[in-house]
Amino acid sequence: MSAPPAPARFGDEALPHLDLLYRVALRLTGDPAAAEDLVQDTMLKALRAWGSFRPGSNARAWLVTILRNQFINTWRKRTRRPTAIDLEAIPELGDEDNPDPEGQFFASLVDDEVTRALDALPEEFRDVVLLSDLEGLPYQEVAEALEIPIGTVKSRLFRARRILQGQLRRYAVETGIIRPQEEAQ
Amino acid sequence: MTERETGYDCEKAGAELDAFVRGELPLEAAGRMQAHLVRCGHCAQVARHEQAFRDRLRRLSAGCCPDHLKAQIVELLETAAGPDAAT
Numbered sequence: 001m002s003a004p005p006a007p008a009r010f011g012d013e014a015l016p017h018l019d020l021l022y023r024v025a026l027r028l029t030g031d032p033a034a035a036e037d038l039v040q041d042t043m044l045k046a047l048r049a050w051g052s053f054r055p056g057s058n059a060r061a062w063l064v065t066i067l068r069n070q071f072i073n074t075w076r077k078r079t080r081r082p083t084a085i086d087l088e089a090i091p092e093l094g095d096e097d098n099p100d101p102e103g104q105f106f107a108s109l110v111d112d113e114v115t116r117a118l119d120a121l122p123e124e125f126r127d128v129v130l131l132s133d134l135e136g137l138p139y140q141e142v143a144e145a146l147e148i149p150i151g152t153v154k155s156r157l158f159r160a161r162r163i164l165q166g167q168l169r170r171y172a173v174e175t176g177i178i179r180p181q182e183e184a185q
Numbered sequence: 186m187t188e189r190e191t192g193y194d195c196e197k198a199g200a201e202l203d204a205f206v207r208g209e210l211p212l213e214a215a216g217r218m219q220a221h222l223v224r225c226g227h228c229a230q231v232a233r234h235e236q237a238f239r240d241r242l243r244r245l246s247a248g249c250c251p252d253h254l255k256a257q258i259v260e261l262l263e264t265a266a267g268p269d270a271a272t
Contacts, residue, residue, distance in 0.1 A: 040257065
């Protein structure tokens with residue numbers, strides 16, 4: 001039988017993930033002071049729950065789950081977020097309309113615009129993009145962190161990325177970063 | 186074996202493309218994808234598009250936990266663990 005994790009090991013497992021936890025907290029709350037409080041609350045909560053952590057399982061995903069639950073249960077009530085867009089109301093742009101099929105324009109977009117498009121996604125879609133695309137967590141860890149099946153991670157990612165790409169491409173055309181297909185000829 | 190023999194086509198490549206761009210395809214499957222991308226201009230273009238998008242999103246992930254917060258948390262953990270806890 002394996003021994004329960006010793007209390008002293010909590011710091012060894014948890015502290016290396018502080019940067020990631022802070023970035024996720026900042027993205028969720030949109031406010032540095034709130035993000036700091038959320039990370040502190042998360043670490044305290046995780047320390048108290050350390051006995052339920054299974055040795056050898058993924059501490060990073062476990063901590064993100066706690067942080068996200070803490071945010072949903074406590075912090076979301078205090079912070080205001082922009083209203084999420086209605087995914088069904090947004091037409092996806094077909095490839096035939098795409099004047100920049102290799103996506104070179106993505107590199108020219110400013111952070112604010114990408115962030116705005118990301119924040120406008122419904123939470124369940126934004127969170128998979130946040131963990132998977134921004135933070136680089138593998139599918140399995142995203143599934144563990146969000147407590148959803150891996151197939152759901154993949155399908156939400158696919159849909160979210162299509163919506164985001166459509167939004168950003170539309171913005172790039174509107175602001176002249178790329179020209180519409182007919183003018184590009 | 187050729188793609189014709191294995192039945193590996195654009196549809197199958199498309200289903201694995203996201204995992205490929207993330208570096209999550211097992212070695213053998215990644216090799217099969219790379220061979221397909223060399224032959225198929227369309228899929229290669231889609232792969233470059235997805236990679237460009239992912240690179241852009243990753244650039245949003247900047248920043249570290251502030252040092253003062255790290256220090257506070259270390260102190261918090263030491264306090265919570267009590268004076269007898271091993272360090």
